[in-house]
Amino acid sequence: MDSLDLEVLKTSAGWIADGHRCQLVTVVKTWGSSPRPVGATLAICDDGTVVGSVSGGCIEDDLIEHVRQHGIVRQLPEIVSYGISADEAHRFGLPCGGTIELAIEPLHAASGVAELLARLADHQLVERRLDLRTGAVSLQTAVPNAVLQLDADSLVTQHGPRWRLLIIGASQLSRFVAQIAIAMDYHVIVCDPREEYRGGWNVPGVQLLHAMPDDLVLDLQLDSRSAVLALTHDPKLDDLALMEALKSPAFYVGAIGSRVNNAKRRERLLQFDVSAEQLSRLHGPVGLYIGSKTPAEIAISILAEMTAVKNGVPDALQIQHADALNQAA
Structure with a gap:
């Protein structure tokens, strides 16, 4: 589209x-x-x-x-x-x-x-x-x-160029995020090396790739009109993608997970070649708090936060995030 x-x-x-x-x-x-x-x-x-x-x-x-x-x-x-x-x-x-x-x-x-x-x-x-x-x-x-x-x-x-969104993981939540992002004129790419998740994926207009997330992030040469969302809950996949995305000019990098898991993720990323300044760009837990309970509602909260960042809305004006948002995912 x-x-x-x-x-x-x-x-x-x-x-x-x-x-x-x-x-x-x-x-x-x-x-x-x-x-x-x-x-x-x-x-x-x-x-x-x-x-x-x-x-x-x-x-x-x-x-x-x-x-x-x-x-x-x-x-x-x-x-x-x-x-x-x-x-x-x-x-x-x-x-x-x-x-x-x-x-x-x-x-x-x-x-x-x-x-x-x-x-x-x-x-x-x-x-x-x-x-x-x-x-x-x-x-x-x-x-x-x-x-x-x-x-x-x-x-x-x-x-141009067209705004791009790279989603790590072909989950149910990813499906809703992709559908909304397409309606917002994003070029959406979903990456998942796990065959069991790719098999049931069918979202028209979305490019589905079988690749390691970190390799794909590098291959895409992310720019200031690119966003990355890590939605697998699997550190082996999410962390690799985040590690490279945080070093890129991408305007938004986010990851699903509770506050506790997000804190652990930040500790892991600091052990890799990620600086404290780069890590400060990570949006996690991802999304704005809107009382979301379902994957569709969580997708809306994620795209709302991403849009706020894209449009330069200061963090102080964004609704604070709550644990329930990502725990519901």
């Missing part, structure tokens, strides 16, 4: 390859509440077909209707605003007085969409610079944590 914005790029590339005219719409600024964040995209084909989303639907309807009535006639990018007046805000489903600003860009072979997709497939973080005066596009390696930039002359957006 692709993320929504990746699907927009892939669909646009297909339209261009088939000789259709199409345009890319990007949210570049919002005021007040907005159903879609800055950077969200939508593409419209010359036949009115649309993929992606930039609002709750009303703005999409207006964009589609314009294409159906007039075709795609833009030759150069244009910045368009919706919802400036109270009447428009009501019409387009925006809060009264709210505004959303869009960049509408006609796409063609020189727009670099195919090259951008190739770079994303190679797990690169890419900056796309659009010259608003000429429509020229250039691609280069992006700086981590950069944000969309718009001025009178150019629009700079960042793309």
